[in-house]
Amino acid sequence: MNSEKLSKRLERVASFVPEGTILADIGSDHAYLPCYLGLKNTIKKAIAGEITEGPFLSAKQQVVLNELTEIIEVRKGDGLAVLNENEAEVITICGMGGALITSILENGKTKLGKTIRLILQPNVGAKTVRKWLLKENWVLVAEEILSEDGKIYEILVADRAGKQPYSSNIEAELLLGPFLIKNQNKAFTEKWSGEVKQWNTILTQMQKARNETSDIKKEELINNINYVEEWME
Numbered sequence: 001m002n003s004e005k006l007s008k009r010l011e012r013v014a015s016f017v018p019e020g021t022i023l024a025d026i027g028s029d030h031a032y033l034p035c036y037l038g039l040k041n042t043i044k045k046a047i048a049g050e051i052t053e054g055p056f057l058s059a060k061q062q063v064v065l066n067e068l069t070e071i072i073e074v075r076k077g078d079g080l081a082v083l084n085e086n087e088a089e090v091i092t093i094c095g096m097g098g099a100l101i102t103s104i105l106e107n108g109k110t111k112l113g114k115t116i117r118l119i120l121q122p123n124v125g126a127k128t129v130r131k132w133l134l135k136e137n138w139v140l141v142a143e144e145i146l147s148e149d150g151k152i153y154e155i156l157v158a159d160r161a162g163k164q165p166y167s168s169n170i171e172a173e174l175l176l177g178p179f180l181i182k183n184q185n186k187a188f189t190e191k192w193s194g195e196v197k198q199w200n201t202i203l204t205q206m207q208k209a210r211n212e213t214s215d216i217k218k219e220e221l222i223n224n225i226n227y228v229e230e231w232m233e
Helices: 008-015 032-039 053-065 098-107 126-135 170-176 178-182 186-206 212-231
Strands: 022-026 045-050 072-076 090-096 117-122 139-148 151-159
Touching: 008 032, 008 090, 008 117, 008 139, 008 151, 022 032, 032 045, 032 053, 032 072, 045 053, 053 072, 090 098, 098 117, 098 126, 117 126, 126 139, 126 151, 126 170, 139 178, 139 186, 151 186, 170 178, 170 212, 186 212
Parallel strands: 022 045, 022 090, 045 072, 090 117
Antiparallel strands: 117 151, 139 151
16 A cells, blocks of 8 residues: 555544644554655654554554654554653554454553544444543544445544533444434445344344343343434434
8 A cells, every 4th residue: 555545444534633743553554544644744743553563564664665764653562552651642543343442542541641632443343432432531523434345434533622422312322423323324324234134133043042141132232223223314
């Protein structure tokens, strides 16, 4: 991939990075996102964090190829451990499961002192991310859902300040997204139609199971199906 051109998913993530900020891209892979922003002179500085040797070396190579070594530093480490305290103003974490994203944020909370914005793109489990943000008093300010190469992606943007977007329908909004419910697009409909179909299949398979864990899971699935059917246009 050319650093001057991103996938649609990462391009949308990049659009939420405020100009002139210090960015930390965690799980940066080939450092495409910070390189893209560096080439556009959007960011002041960036840290590209990678835990795995291969992507770490690829990221370093990408930064050198784009002659961005003066503003982008590639560091090897686990999650936010690559950061110093009060270092990153904006943090992006993309292409992971929601549970892993929240784990990274929870384990690295001491590094978020100067951070004003989180831009998170969970492949699955966006509800888990929304719940963590709410618990930690981060304000969800924007969401997007898009389809690319046969996959559907959600992007969540949270700031330190502002008014929480949730209403009395908070359980449905945590699942579906308070902004996405109001602006339902083709990707939103496709995602949740598919989820309901899958949940109904699971429910059918669970009918024979008679244990407490099964009953709890069934109740959760039924509630989720009801939320989607009630709110999807």
